Amino acid sequence: MTTVPEASLGLAEIILAIGVPLLLSLGVLYGIKMMSKVKTAASGNRLSALCMLLAIIYVFMRTDLSGSLVYIILGLAIGTLISIVITLRVKMIQMPQMVGLLNGLGGLASALAAILTLLSGETQSGFSLVTSGLALAVGALTFSGSMVAAGKLQGLLPQKPKVYAGHHTITALMALAMLVLIALLPVVPGYNGMFCLLLGVLGLLFGYIFAIRVGGADMPITISLLNSSSGVAAGIAGMALGDILLVSVGGIVGASGLLLTQIMCRSMNRTLSAVLFGRAPAAAKPEQAQETKASEAAVEMPESAPADPVDWLIEAQSIIIIPGYGMALSQAQEQVKTLTDLLEAKGKDVRFAIHPVAGRMPGHMNVLLAEVDVPYEKLYEMETINPDFSSTDLAIVIGANDVVNPAANTAEGTPIYGMPVLSAEDARRLMILNFDTKPGYAGVHNPLYDGASNIHLMLGDAKGSLEQLIAGLG
Amino acid sequence: MTGLEGVLVLVFLVAAVLGYKLIKAVPSLLHTPLMSGMNALSGITILGMITVTAFSQSVLARLVGMLGIIAAVINVVAGFGVTDRMLRMFKGGKEAVGKGS
Numbered sequence: 001m002t003t004v005p006e007a008s009l010g011l012a013e014i015i016l017a018i019g020v021p022l023l024l025s026l027g028v029l030y031g032i033k034m035m036s037k038v039k040t041a042a043s044g045n046r047l048s049a050l051c052m053l054l055a056i057i058y059v060f061m062r063t064d065l066s067g068s069l070v071y072i073i074l075g076l077a078i079g080t081l082i083s084i085v086i087t088l089r090v091k092m093i094q095m096p097q098m099v100g101l102l103n104g105l106g107g108l109a110s111a112l113a114a115i116l117t118l119l120s121g122e123t124q125s126g127f128s129l130v131t132s133g134l135a136l137a138v139g140a141l142t143f144s145g146s147m148v149a150a151g152k153l154q155g156l157l158p159q160k161p162k163v164y165a166g167h168h169t170i171t172a173l174m175a176l177a178m179l180v181l182i183a184l185l186p187v188v189p190g191y192n193g194m195f196c197l198l199l200g201v202l203g204l205l206f207g208y209i210f211a212i213r214v215g216g217a218d219m220p221i222t223i224s225l226l227n228s229s230s231g232v233a234a235g236i237a238g239m240a241l242g243d244i245l246l247v248s249v250g251g252i253v254g255a256s257g258l259l260l261t262q263i264m265c266r267s268m269n270r271t272l273s274a275v276l277f278g279r280a281p282a283a284a285k286p287e288q289a290q291e292t293k294a295s296e297a298a299v300e301m302p303e304s305a306p307a308d309p310v311d312w313l314i315e316a317q318s319i320i321i322i323p324g325y326g327m328a329l330s331q332a333q334e335q336v337k338t339l340t341d342l343l344e345a346k347g348k349d350v351r352f353a354i355h356p357v358a359g360r361m362p363g364h365m366n367v368l369l370a371e372v373d374v375p376y377e378k379l380y381e382m383e384t385i386n387p388d389f390s391s392t393d394l395a396i397v398i399g400a401n402d403v404v405n406p407a408a409n410t411a412e413g414t415p416i417y418g419m420p421v422l423s424a425e426d427a428r429r430l431m432i433l434n435f436d437t438k439p440g441y442a443g444v445h446n447p448l449y450d451g452a453s454n455i456h457l458m459l460g461d462a463k464g465s466l467e468q469l470i471a472g473l474g
Numbered sequence: 475m476t477g478l479e480g481v482l483v484l485v486f487l488v489a490a491v492l493g494y495k496l497i498k499a500v501p502s503l504l505h506t507p508l509m510s511g512m513n514a515l516s517g518i519t520i521l522g523m524i525t526v527t528a529f530s531q532s533v534l535a536r537l538v539g540m541l542g543i544i545a546a547v548i549n550v551v552a553g554f555g556v557t558d559r560m561l562r563m564f565k566g567g568k569e570a571v572g573k574g575s
Contacts, residue, residue, distance in 0.1 A: 116530060
């Protein structure tokens with residue numbers, strides 16, 4: 001272990017300063033590459049983790065820690081201890097809020113790093129000042145935004161979008177104010193403390209107001225967007241500190257979050273700005289009230305119909321199960337697995353159709369089904385399985401609504417119009433296990449509830465409905 | 475902007491483009507673990523946190539640094555931990571049978 005003084009920039013020092021971060025960045029990138037295949041994904045994640053550990057060791061070796069060593073070691077120890085508890089305790093069902101919470105902590109750390117840089121009392125270049133200011137603002141908004149998102153997912157905050165008067169204007173004004181403050185940082189020296197306070201408070205408020213008006217099905221988009229912003233915050237903090245590794249990994253994370261956000265938006269047929277500024281859900285409100293009444297009246301028909309869902313299961317040869325957020329809410333994935341096993345034991349072909357935005361985070365359904373040992377080969381993406389519905393005997397919708405709503409293809413002017421949906425209605429028969437017949441998050445009436453003779457509704461908690469089916473089969 | 479600052483901005487952009495390309499290849503099946511893995515990586519800010527804490531002179535600054543380090547460590551360690559737990563659940567048909575459950 002040698003610490004070379006900054007002044008003597010020998011070849012060895014340059015290799016150490018550029019080469020090691022480069023190598024570790026490549027390691028992280030290779031780890032991500034390994035995450036594109038199920039078989040190598042776990043190793044890829046571990047490779048990324050190893051690179052991170054090496055990076056921390058590298059920083060330890062190159063920095064004079066003297067006076068702060070106790071604080072740093074203590075911080076590392078406490079953080080690791082809490083992490084172990086979290087890792088072992090968290091349930092898969094809590095994963096969306098967990099990701100939100102952890103993401104917020106990353107943002108908080110970036111914001112604190114920026115504050116300490118700004119208040120260090122050392123003279124900073126304009127570049128360092130501006131990037132510190134940016135990292136502070138983005139870090140703070142990531143923190144509060146993620147906390148609000150996690151609070152909503154955990155049920156601590158109301159799930160419904162909360163819209164203030166002039167919401168859009170307030171958001172825009174705050175963003176503008178932050179940009180002005182950041183631009184002023186290098187121009188007005190000597191007031192860094194005040195700038196920190198203003199930027200921190202504005203950032204926190206911005207994150208809050210941005211996340212509070214997002215609800216339900218827009219959550220996956222918000223979570224992945226906040227994921228992106230935490231990466232950006234880290235990357236910009238790295239610029240302020242002149243740390244190449246921080247910059248490169250921050251860039252990778254920022255891009256990944258943005259890409260996921262894009263994918264989610266495309267799957268919902270919504271533009272990012274519509275999600276952020278919430279045009280669509282608000283527009284759906286008046287229609288929702290009216291349509292709900294209509295559907296409630298219609299529901300009585302199928303309930304009096306004598307169709308026995310168990311018979312339908314027995315008569316079907318090919319079955320496609322469509323899980324949605326309702327399955328997660330009632331924690332019915334065990335029952336789904338049991339039903340699948342029973343049906344397969346009777347020689348039936350059972351597959352799963354996964355809509356890209358089913359649930360509350362990207363890939364939510366896949367994780368829940370993996371937890372109960374449903375082999376991933378049975379999970380099909382929307383584009384792959386949609387043509388197969390017409391040749392399928394029975395489709396079973398479990399706690400999904402908007403993602404199977406045929407109105408998306410026909411009802412022009414509604415928020416979900418044009419959103420790609422699973423063509424469940426093409427199956428010969430359709431069984432819907434939903435809590436009630438209220439419209440989904442998008443607030444658009446689902447014509448599948450109108451009582452067609454080949455559609456059977458089982459209302460109530462998905463877990464209970466599934467247990468009924470399992471008992472009937474067994 | 476000095477040379478180093480230019481390099482930093484360049485590295486940020488190159489890393490973003492490379493990351494974007496690699497992540498595009500990840501199937502939606504793995505999007506949750508991918509996201510939580512990326513989330514853990516965003517805790518890379520711990521490097522910055524350690525550096526600024528090392529340079530801090532006052533006790534208050536060092537305490538703030540410690541708080542930041544705790545936050546970042548949780549982001550990193552718990553992030554990788556839960557991702558690992560999730561990824562170990564993904565099993566193919568044969569493997570699931572082999573487990574006997």
